[in-house]
Amino acid sequence: MRQRRFVGLAVLVVALLAASGCTVQRYWGGSAGSGGSGEAKIGLVTKTDTNPYFVELREAAGAAAAAQGAEFGALAGQFDGDNDGQVRAVENLMQQGVNTILITPSSSTGVLAALDRARQAGVLVIALDTATEPAEAVDATFATDNVEAGRQQGAYVKAALSGAAPKLLMVDGTAGSSVDRERHSGFLEGIGLADNAPEIIGRTNANGDQSLAQQGVENLLQRTTDVNAVYTMNEPMARGTFQALDGRGLAERLTMGSIDGGCEGVTGVRDGEYAATVMQFPKKMAEQGVAAAVEYARTGAKPEGFVGTGSVVVTDRPMPGVESQTTEWGLRNCWGDQS
Template identity: 30%
Template sequence: MKSIKKITIALFAILPLVLSSLTANLQVKAEEEYTIGLAISTTNNPFFVDLQEGVEEAAKEMGATVKIVDAQDDATTQLNGLDDLITQGVDILLINPVDSDAIVPAIKNANEAKIPVITIDRNAAEGEVVSLVASNNLDGGKMAAEFIIEKIGKGAKVIQLEGVLGASATNERGEGFEEGAKDQLELIASQSANFNRSEGLTVMENLLQAHPDVQAVFAQNDEMALGAIEAIKAAGLEEEILVIGFDGNDDGLEAVKEGELAATIAQQPKEMGHLAVEAAINHLKGEKVEESIASPLELVIKDTLEEK
């Protein structure tokens, strides 16, 4: 009997510790219970690599897990990847659309499955979206036009390299630039190079043949700007043509520092990823999330970098 009493006393003694341990484990699980599905447009672009890293970093900090599908800039591949994430039953989707129109069926599928959606950098044309986390692309486009006017003057002949046709970032940056350029700059050509460096090179080579008198180039991202610079250098026109990009990725900032790229409208993709995850977790917890969350922009020139 004494031994039974001792065992009973011992069990009661350790019971609080066991309960405490179980409670702690439940708390950990509660913090890690959210699974975020991330559909990224491409990991071939440094900007979106940084965006993905921002999402992963924030999710780790907040105790969530992330499942990622990479569309490689193909809208059909993105739809298939999102179908997989929906089937897996993720708690929320973060979508960086390849194409704002083509993504609509996936958004509607998620809506039917009661999986909330947050879009990043680019919006969806239709469907129910909790929030869009993005830079103000309209303002960024205007900033680019204003910079060219300031550096070259009114009436300057300008070429625009557009991003992926149909993407909201392409539409908005173009709209902002053209609004800023109206009656101030002469837009002599505007052509898509799909946010891609090698296409930026090829498209710029062809445009230089048709428009050798161009004075400035606005590329809707740094990758296209860097490709355009290679074409301009090959033509021996680097002293004649000013190039401005958009994004502020590492290569773009280095080109600004070296004086090859006149300026870039710098986004903060990692911060964008952090903001998207924060919005996702807040929504899942039942907190109010703004329909539009702005990520900051900055015009970066060589002097800016030298001051830092």
């Protein structure tokens, strides 16, 4: 009987959310709950439901919740940067009675008011993958140290240039997001350049999207093809960048790095589309977030602060001074636990 009631409510909420522009996985009914009730009701809000990285994070969270007997639902913005969609998702989750919200905020500041309302209602709020600004806007963050991941990519590209001066294109993500800014600054630290350095010969924002990256890089290449290094903020943008470079016969003449570490991205490294990627571990983020949610429901205890989940350079062209693993290792571990 209880399961049938949840199914009926889920159908109703799916219809309501379709009208509001959110995407939905599963729901239940009730008002926002607090810790110590013993029953974990977890809602996840990701930036999109199409990027493979967030698909993996959602599936890992759902599997972890099922393994621990917790109820679970997932919503997403319609695109990377859809702050309004994420705000609606948070509000819908509160209406459905969750006691924990896990969120990968599209903007580090765009959803703060909604998260504050959730916390005031007794909901545990945990950021996954992307930190909020200020960090205290959530109870805890389980994420990659994005500055360090960017620094690892930059150090690799610098080593691969073997002393040659960089002629660098930078393919950034969503302007204003903390992930974009942190990876960008970390990369520049790793390669040893200031943000206004003349060695940066072009830059474009692609909002994490493959097609936008291809278009943006094609536009940059109309100005110059004298390029020997490329930074990409994530692997979908690396794939778009590769298409643009390959169309000009440039892909094999330069060093490109990226960040994510999905199986498709590691395969791209193995196949020579780009030289290296920095693997993240969204499965670990999701599992640790769900474990904290279950503990909160059981005892009322909340996690605190930033919990780093690690990052590893994956390449088949190792460079001196840059610790890395092979693509064979990467394909065994893509987006999973470090081993």
